[in-house]
Amino acid sequence: QQAGHPANGDFNGATQAGVGPSHVTQRKGSRCSTAVGFLHPVRHRSNLTTWRHALVHKVNFDGTRGRGVSGQRDGVPFDVSAGRVLLCGGAINSPQLLMLSGVGPADHLRKHGIDVVVDQPEVGQNLQDHLDICSMYSSQTKDTYDFNPLEELAAGIRYLVTSDGPGSSNAAEAGGFLTSRLYEDGRPDIQLHFLPAQLEDHGRRHVPGHGMTLHACVLRPKSRGTLTLKSADPKAHPALRPNYLSHPDDLALMVESLKLSREIFEQPAFTGWADGSVYAETLSDDDDTLADFIRRRSESIYHPVGTCRMGADAGAVVSPTLNVNGVDDLTVADASIMPRLVSGNTNAPTIMIAERAADILTA
Numbered sequence: 001q002q003a004g005h006p007a008n009g010d011f012n013g014a015t016q017a018g019v020g021p022s023h024v025t026q027r028k029g030s031r032c033s034t035a036v037g038f039l040h041p042v043r044h045r046s047n048l049t050t051w052r053h054a055l056v057h058k059v060n061f062d063g064t065r066g067r068g069v070s071g072q073r074d075g076v077p078f079d080v081s082a083g084r085v086l087l088c089g090g091a092i093n094s095p096q097l098l099m100l101s102g103v104g105p106a107d108h109l110r111k112h113g114i115d116v117v118v119d120q121p122e123v124g125q126n127l128q129d130h131l132d133i134c135s136m137y138s139s140q141t142k143d144t145y146d147f148n149p150l151e152e153l154a155a156g157i158r159y160l161v162t163s164d165g166p167g168s169s170n171a172a173e174a175g176g177f178l179t180s181r182l183y184e185d186g187r188p189d190i191q192l193h194f195l196p197a198q199l200e201d202h203g204r205r206h207v208p209g210h211g212m213t214l215h216a217c218v219l220r221p222k223s224r225g226t227l228t229l230k231s232a233d234p235k236a237h238p239a240l241r242p243n244y245l246s247h248p249d250d251l252a253l254m255v256e257s258l259k260l261s262r263e264i265f266e267q268p269a270f271t272g273w274a275d276g277s278v279y280a281e282t283l284s285d286d287d288d289t290l291a292d293f294i295r296r297r298s299e300s301i302y303h304p305v306g307t308c309r310m311g312a313d314a315g316a317v318v319s320p321t322l323n324v325n326g327v328d329d330l331t332v333a334d335a336s337i338m339p340r341l342v343s344g345n346t347n348a349p350t351i352m353i354a355e356r357a358a359d360i361l362t363a
Helices: 034-042 090-100 106-111 149-162 248-265 287-297 347-362
Strands: 018-021 054-062 065-073 076-081 085-087 131-138 174-178 190-195 211-218 226-228 239-241 330-332
Touching (some): 054 076, 090 226, 190 248
Antiparallel strands (some): 054 065, 065 076, 131 211, 174 190, 190 211
C-alpha cells in the first residue's frame, strides 16, 4: 500500500486490482486438488474405473467418430471402447494425443508416418504461458522460512499433529494484481506472488538463510509458441517452442514488473525485514541490464494454454461445445481450449471449463 497499490482482500471479488493475502484451495490444511474435491468422493461408484500407470497411445476412430482409446498399462496393451472420448490431458498432452491419433496439421502428421483423420492445422499452435521473474531479498529476521533440515522436521511434525503451521503453507502466501505504467487499458496486467522464503526454480533449489521472494509475471502476453511431435512414439515428449518474449511488449512489461517489485521492497514497511537484494542486477536503473537478467533468469509459472483453441471460426480446433471440429464424439475439456490466457492463475478457470463440459455432455 505504501507503494501506491490498494489493499484487496479478495482478488476474485468486486475488483481484481490490489494486494493482499492469497485465497487457497485447501481443506484441513491440505491442497484440495480436483482429485480430492471431485474424484475421491465418488470412487465407490460402479460406473467409474480409474487406472494408474496407464499411457494412452491414440484415440481410435470409426471413420471420423471417436470410439475409444488404445495404450499400455504397466506395459500391457489395452483397448477401451466408448460412445464418446473425452480428453483432459492439458495444453501439452491433449494436442499431442490428437496428433498421434491423426488429428492435426496433415503434412506434419505424414512426416511422422501418422495416418491423417482430419487436417487440423491449429492443433499445437497458439501456445501461451505466464513467464515469471523473481526479486529475492535476504533477511536477518527469523520470521521467514529457512527450509533447513531441523525446521523442516519441526514443520512436518506440527503438520501431522495439528494440520497447520508452515507445513500447510501454499508458499505464495500473498500477492497482487497491478496495472503497469505501460500500455494501460484499465485492467491489471502484472501479477505478483509473495513468498516468505528464498526459493529458486519453484522450490527445487533452496537458497540458504532467511529471506523473501516476489514473483512477477505479465498477465496477457502477446508472444505465441508451438507444440509439435518429435516422433510417432507416444512415450516421446513433444517439442515445445514457447517463444517467450518474442513480442517486444512482453519484455517491456517484464522490465516494468521488476521495477514495481523493487519499489515495493524499498518501502518503509520492509525496513528491518528486507536487508538487500540477492540479485544485484534487479537494483539497476538500466533497462538493458534488467532485460538481460529477465532473459537469463525468468521461468514458466506453469500456465500453458491455447493449443486446442476453442472458437466459432473454421480454424478453431474445438467448437463452443468443446467437440473437436471435423470429427464426432471427441471432446477436449482442459486449459488447451482457452483462446487466450486468462488474467490470473489457471487452476480455477480450468475447473470451470470441466464443470461446463459436464453440463454439456449430460444435457
